Amino acid sequence: MFDHVFAELRHAARGVVLDGENRILLCRCVLPGAVVWITPGGGIEEGESAGSALRRELLEEVGLNFEGPLRPVWHQRLIGPEYAQGYDGVINDYFLVYAEAFEPAGRLSEVxxxxxxxxSFRWWRLDEIADYQGPELFGPRDLAAALDELIAEGPSENPVVLGP
Structure with a gap:
C-alpha cells in the first residue's frame, strides 16, 4: 500500500440531526454520476471552529438554529478528488444534534x-436506511450500521472512525 501525501483536504463539520423518534435528517445531494443522501453541514471556513461552522451550515441549509452542546460522534477521512471539488479529499467531523422534528427551510434560496x-431534505428512520434498495446512496456508505450503533449505545467517548 502506498502512503500518499495529499496537498489539500477540505475539512467539514456535519450534523447527525436526530429527532425524538431517532429519525435522522438527511439532504439529497445530486452529484455527477450519483445521488447521495448526506447529513447537513459543510466546509469549515478559515478562522472558524468546527462548531461554529456546523451551526452556520445548519441555519443556512435546513433552518435549524441550534444553541445546545455539540458532541463529536464520527470522524471520516476520504481521499480522492470526487469527494470535494478542487480538493484532494475531505475530512468530515460529525456532531450529534438532538432537535424536535421540523420542516427544513434554511436561509439559502433554492438556487x-x-x-x-x-x-431536498427528508427525515429517515433507521430501518428505512437499512432496507433501502434504490439507486441512491448514503454518505457515509455505512450510515445504517453507524447510526444503529449510535442509537443503541449512545455516543462513545471518542469519535468512531468511519469508512467511505
Whole structure:
C-alpha cells in the first residue's frame, strides 16, 4: 500500500440531526454520476471552529438554529478528488444534534441550495436506511450500521472512525 501525501483536504463539520423518534435528517445531494443522501453541514471556513461552522451550515441549509452542546460522534477521512471539488479529499467531523422534528427551510434560496447540489431534505428512520434498495446512496456508505450503533449505545467517548 502506498502512503500518499495529499496537498489539500477540505475539512467539514456535519450534523447527525436526530429527532425524538431517532429519525435522522438527511439532504439529497445530486452529484455527477450519483445521488447521495448526506447529513447537513459543510466546509469549515478559515478562522472558524468546527462548531461554529456546523451551526452556520445548519441555519443556512435546513433552518435549524441550534444553541445546545455539540458532541463529536464520527470522524471520516476520504481521499480522492470526487469527494470535494478542487480538493484532494475531505475530512468530515460529525456532531450529534438532538432537535424536535421540523420542516427544513434554511436561509439559502433554492438556487443557492442547487449550487451546493442539494435538492431536498427528508427525515429517515433507521430501518428505512437499512432496507433501502434504490439507486441512491448514503454518505457515509455505512450510515445504517453507524447510526444503529449510535442509537443503541449512545455516543462513545471518542469519535468512531468511519469508512467511505
Amino acid at each position: 443557492e441550495l442547487a449550487a451546493e447540489h442539494l435538492t
